[in-house]
Amino acid sequence: MTNHDANHDSTAEDHAYFSHPMPVWMLLAIFFSLVFLTVMTVVMSELTDALQLQQWELWISMGIATLKAMLVIFFFMHVLYDKGFNRLMFFASFLFAGLFIALTLLDTYQYRQDVSSFPKSELPARQVGDK
């Protein structure tokens, strides 16, 4: 049919429209930054005691991990060049995962005592309960 042919011609010309090849130098630059950050985070954890960074260690490690994650997401996964909706979906998923974590953590301390006082040795797991 003619309309299909017309569509075909236009897409054949516009194929570059939906492919976005990443330049090789950019891929390599991202990779070496990632390696650098990995080495840095290991070195940081080695030096925690020497630099007395214990209380910051968690935040430094997770911060570096997040930086690495962002590099992977934006460049390797092309999110920087992707459609807005895909971006929204992906980051919304982190929002919901965060929501799950935050609301669950809100009061685990409250009932922790009850959980801890559960008889440990008397009731071995995976046996028929005599309820």
Add this chain to the structure above:
Amino acid sequence: MTTADSVDESNHGHQNEFHIHDHSHDHEEHPDGPFIAHHFETAEQQFDSGKLGMWLFLVQEILFFSGLFVAYIIYRNHNPEIFEAAHVHLDKWLGGLNTIILLFSSLTMAWAVRCSQLEQYLGCIINIVITMVCANIFLGVKAIEYTHKWELGLFWADAYTYGLPQPENQNYLLWLSLPFIVITLLSAGLATFYRVTENDFWAKFFLCIAISFLGYFIGLGIAWAVPAQEHGGHSSDHAVHGSDHGHADGEKHEADDHSGDSSGEKSHEGESHDKSDENHSAKTAVPSESVDTQAGPSVDESTVDEASGEVNMGGFFSIYYIMTGLHAIHILAGIVALTWLLYRTLDRQFRKNYFGPVENVGLYWHLVDLIWIYLFPMMYLIH
């Protein structure tokens, strides 16, 4: 029907015209190429659909793993002493090496996507094979890490037997490696067979598979070589902060030793940690003491063996095994997906307007990498 009409139709909806459809052509090839499904108008629509579908799948994956992160955070908050004790059993050099291997595989994966977009056939195959090799190296290193712990009895909570005499001749590594040995030999054999029978396509395919799975044995070799460094690294680790406490690998932690080092070492830490440690050392000394309900995280009595005072690290290893295990399963799934890509690339199915599968498998592969980027510091680094 004129061309002007059809352009008008595709751009401005169907308000004013009715066309009776002739579906006879639908059983033939889509004008955009053999891999464009009949219900899509254009190759781009199919690509966008596929990509959105993959993003949604990744959304699903993130929420799937989020449950494990919740479990990790809660367990860590409640039992900091277990993490303190357990982390000496994880080799951060092997973990770091594995991180870099995965990052490198991400690089080659992204490169493979680029090659497929530019129709660089050979480059695409080389990159896919390197990605698969890296995936297998990762699994090889992981296999050594796992079996090393199993030999020490560092299992999950219910099977935890660390410090107890271990059954001998448990060929954990052999059992783990068996599938890899079989696949490598089988694909090498098939590659030879097809080479002899001059079936070029399958010969190439199985050769690539065999090469990829050899990566597993490279991983085993690397991990075998590294523990020598690990002990070196570990002793320097001790030199930095181990003067006041001396757990070496496999050594039993004495009660007073542990409580001493945790309180001594962390006395300069933040307030909440202080409280937990006070609680902890108090409880180790006097297990029956009542617990202050208002003070931050308390320490479960169950985690500290009252007789020896040794910390039961089973809880940590439960989370370690379930998180890294599920991650490893995702790597295996990635290898399967990459094998499928390899087949299709060798068959030269991808072209400028049809590279969606490579791009989508790439997205999946990067997500697996992404999860490891977080798992690595959470498991191996944070004290």
Add this chain to the structure above:
Amino acid sequence: MSTIAKQKEKLFGHAPEENFLTESKGWASWLFTLDHKRIGIMYLIGVMSAFTLAGILALILRMELFIPGEMFLSNQNYNRMFTLHGAIMVFVFIIPSIPAALGNFILPIMLGAKDVAFPRLNLASFYLWMGGTFFFILSMLFNALDTGWTFYTPYSIQTSSAVIAATTGVFILGFSSIFTGLNFIVTVNTMRPPGMTWFKMPLLLWALYSTAIIQVLATPVLAITGLLLMAERILGLGIFDPALGGDPVLFQHFFWFYSHPAVYIMILPAMGVISELISVHSQKKIFGYEFIAYSSIAIALLGFLVWGHHMFTSGQSEMVILIFSALTFSVAIPSAVKVFNWVATLYKGSITLTTPMCYALSFIFLFGIGGLTGLPLGTLSTDVHLHDTYFVVAHFHYVMVGGTLIAFLGGLFHWWPKMFGRMYNEKGGQLGALIVFIGFNLTFFPQFIMGSRGMPRRYAKYDPEFQIFHQISTIGAITLGIGLAIAGYVLLMSLYRGKRAPGNPWAASTLEFQCSSPPTFHNFEHDIILNDPYDFESIEYDERVGGYVPVLEPAEEPKSVPQPEPVETT
């Protein structure tokens, strides 16, 4: 005879000789089909079988409760029965009912598309559903399941019943649901016809889209919960098991993070169906289209913030209860927005009491009760009293059965002519709807009274003071069963005796009523005419066609039917 009339007959009058039901024959053509309509029909048969099975279990339970003591079920068997009733109803029937069975059939046609975006994934999702159901059946054969559908730890770790088979089933069904949702989101996003903007979509699509968002975001948490529970039982992980230092309340968090949004997976598509039914069968443009559309999204998102209201008595802190309680009330706002809009649509509409409309009106009434009785359960002080009583049972049955099932039946009667090309007996359908309505209220209204007087749920035996309520309830359950049997009989008989359905028997303006009944394999044999989905001015009755057709303006006459080849040849 004008050319317009001829054209209408050509476009809408004929029933094509081949439709999706007859297009290819044999078992294989169904089992390996990629056609969304056939997959929808297979889902329909599947979920109706599951519903029948779980419904029979419910009837057995109600029989047992006719007298306070033991009649024919031991306590253990009673536990197994109600667990299987709940688990099968929730996981196997309600969750896939409207989205996977009706939605699969309707959604692509409503979009004027040939199929969903990923037909193979669609078929895979059906087979995953079959697999998950298989594991449930397996658990019935091996010592059944006695944990309640919630699988609460630590009991689910200790019990000897078939928890692993059932959680495997739940895990697999979860992925079936995720793939359906994923497919729908992509289909709606990328396959809308040119000219159909977001706010020109029928409201059912908004509802299915919101549902799909929940399916993709919440169901993976169910999967990981099931997986961890399995690992807990097989390996002894100690994440949920307090005997190993785990946290059983964490399991409740995990479970309800999915299962509360899952409640909206069940009710949102029902609300979408009702929006269609109310508007079409009162022939009035839907009131407040945008509010209904936005409220679907609002319910989907707010649904993620309220899971803690299932755990008020689990040991949560007062502060958390306060937060969850307040957020729970906020869900009432978008729900009420919908109900008000439906009622406003009915106002001065030309209401015809067709069978779908009877179900739609029952829905408004029953969902109103179900929704309002949710408020005392979301309030801490009253919830402590009502928690785990028959009040809760009555509340969620009013929402799940009075809401989802009724809307499912209404939708089934509404789209039945479209699916199979046959009109059912209207009188029979109305009678069924009436008996279902009476039976339902008879069953569950006494449970509100019982519950507020302290009758706990999940008990096989009870105090004699509750006997009268239980007996009314049991009689109601039998009535409900009879009503459903009549409805099923009417539908099935239509296949043999019903007269041929026209393309558009309801004067509906959405796209699925522009194709023939039943549709052909490619859905549309002509270009779609994109109207406002609720503009009933553009629909008129055509005697030659025997149904309703879009109004074609004379100005369009010269352009129409460019290729006057007969459609029958395709």
